[in-house]
Amino acid sequence: MSEQIPVKDVTPDVQIQQPDPRKSNSFNPRNRIYVRAVQGLYQRLRQRMGFVMLGLFLLLPWVPYGGRQGILLDIADQKFQLFGLTLMPQDFTLVAYLFMLAAFSLFFVTTFLGRVWCGYMCPQTVWTFLFIWFEEKFEGTANQRKKLDQSPWNFDKAWRKAAKHLGWLAVALLTSLTFVAYFVPARELFPGFFTLQAGGWTSFAVIFFAFCTYGNAGWMREIMCTHICPYARFQSVMFDKDTFIVGYDPRRGEPRGPRSRKQDHKALGLGDCIDCQLCVQVCPTGIDIRNGLQYECINCGACIDACDGVMDKMGYPRKLISYTTEHQLSGGKTHVARPKLIGYGAVMAVMLGLFVLTLATRSLAQLDVVRDRNALYRETNEGLIENSYTLKVLNKDAKVHDFVLKVKGLPADAQWNGDQHIQVAPGELATLPISLVLDPADLKKPITDIHFQAQAADDPGIQADQDSRFFGPH
Numbered sequence: 001m002s003e004q005i006p007v008k009d010v011t012p013d014v015q016i017q018q019p020d021p022r023k024s025n026s027f028n029p030r031n032r033i034y035v036r037a038v039q040g041l042y043q044r045l046r047q048r049m050g051f052v053m054l055g056l057f058l059l060l061p062w063v064p065y066g067g068r069q070g071i072l073l074d075i076a077d078q079k080f081q082l083f084g085l086t087l088m089p090q091d092f093t094l095v096a097y098l099f100m101l102a103a104f105s106l107f108f109v110t111t112f113l114g115r116v117w118c119g120y121m122c123p124q125t126v127w128t129f130l131f132i133w134f135e136e137k138f139e140g141t142a143n144q145r146k147k148l149d150q151s152p153w154n155f156d157k158a159w160r161k162a163a164k165h166l167g168w169l170a171v172a173l174l175t176s177l178t179f180v181a182y183f184v185p186a187r188e189l190f191p192g193f194f195t196l197q198a199g200g201w202t203s204f205a206v207i208f209f210a211f212c213t214y215g216n217a218g219w220m221r222e223i224m225c226t227h228i229c230p231y232a233r234f235q236s237v238m239f240d241k242d243t244f245i246v247g248y249d250p251r252r253g254e255p256r257g258p259r260s261r262k263q264d265h266k267a268l269g270l271g272d273c274i275d276c277q278l279c280v281q282v283c284p285t286g287i288d289i290r291n292g293l294q295y296e297c298i299n300c301g302a303c304i305d306a307c308d309g310v311m312d313k314m315g316y317p318r319k320l321i322s323y324t325t326e327h328q329l330s331g332g333k334t335h336v337a338r339p340k341l342i343g344y345g346a347v348m349a350v351m352l353g354l355f356v357l358t359l360a361t362r363s364l365a366q367l368d369v370v371r372d373r374n375a376l377y378r379e380t381n382e383g384l385i386e387n388s389y390t391l392k393v394l395n396k397d398a399k400v401h402d403f404v405l406k407v408k409g410l411p412a413d414a415q416w417n418g419d420q421h422i423q424v425a426p427g428e429l430a431t432l433p434i435s436l437v438l439d440p441a442d443l444k445k446p447i448t449d450i451h452f453q454a455q456a457a458d459d460p461g462i463q464a465d466q467d468s469r470f471f472g473p474h
Contacts, residue, residue: 043305054126097355112244114235114243131171134167139164168218225285254273278310366393371388385443403423405421
């Protein structure tokens with residue numbers, strides 16, 4: 001027991017390429033990453049997917065459906081309207097299935113294609129590149145922005161900085177208003193906010209989320225991806241040697257080094273990598289992909305486009321950096337169908353099946369019966385027994401329905417006092433007080449089980465049932 005257990009240090013030798021710490025500036029206390037612009041296949045794909053996601057986000061709150069806002073998540077009234085679907089707190093199972101389906105879809109895609117969600121569709125990435133676009137328009141290229149930050153303050157620097165931050169603030173405010181419009185009617189929110197007629201909590205939410213957007217996309221940027229977002233931390237659980245990642249081929253690229261385009265690099269004993277550092281300069285998280293797989297990599301493909309452009313100019317084959325797998329990089333073969341991926345796919349299919357089944361069998365109406373709590377029963381002047389109830393009818397459909405109310409379990413001569421027809425708007429809850437009156441001679445026992453039913457007059461398939469009790473004298 002006194003023998004020491006041998007320990008092997010397996011810490012990977014990974015060097016993150018960050019700006020020179022000696023070149024600090026007053027613009028930001030941390031070392032900024034000046035992302036260099038790059039064009040290529042994957043950046044065009046990322047931009048177009050970003051435009052689609054951004055467009056959907058901005059336009060969906062304005063899409064009408066059935067005379068109302070198509071998507072409205074009304075937390076105050078506990079009612080979520082998704083076009084023709086109205087979800088209430090009673091539909092929590094549906095929402096749970098939907099979230100589980102989304103989670104396992106993310107796990108499946110990550111196991112197969114790595115962090116493509118982060119690189120192409122994550123809001124943090126979309127808004128960060130949008131904010132970088134403002135930087136490029138007002139402050140110039142990456143080198144020009146770095147030079148501007150290091151220069152003393154003057155009129156040119158002041159107006160460029162002011163214009164950039166005004167653009168950031170405008171985008172942040174529009175983003176915040178649009179986000180809040182998913183929870184508050186958009187046609188009321190926008191004029192209400194700018195005319196100071198919006199509620200206090202609504203105005204606070206708009207200002208708060210605008211501040212978060214401005215800070216996240218304008219200042220924090222890669223810090224959100226590398227230090228705050230939990231997805232970057234637990235993604236390694238889903239990765240394996242067959243996961244497609246952005247990878248550098250060291251067998252082909254090393255030893256790296258500069259050379260003339262006309263020189264035979266093979267004769268010089270060099271690999272295809274000319275050590276131009278472009279792959280580092282275009283990376284939004286500031287890493288050097290040549291150091292191997294790193295959790296900071298968001299699979300955006302910027303380094304691939306930059307490297308492919310250099311390979312074209314040098315006359316070398318492309319894909320020195322590419323979407324590949326660890327097995328391919330080591331000379332092996334990628335196995336697409338593997339137990340982990342099949343497992344995630346199977347769980348996705350089960351979640352999707354449960355969601356569809358629950359949605360298909362979901363009742364479009366709900367009936368709640370509340371008995372009068374002040375008295376079990378009341379004896380009328382005629383000597384009859386009366387029980388009072390409050391019926392609550394919820395219409396989960398996307399159109400108005402007239403509901404017919406009935407009760408079963410009582411003798412045919414039982415009296416119904418109150419309306420037996422009620423009109424309920426889409427997503428609304430209608431309340432109707434009624435009472436049932438019965439001759440005590442018809443009661444065979446003190447407590448009689450009864451059954452209420454609400455059925456749509458125009459669609460008999462839409463109905464709801466609820467059990468209750470009728471009380472009489474002992």
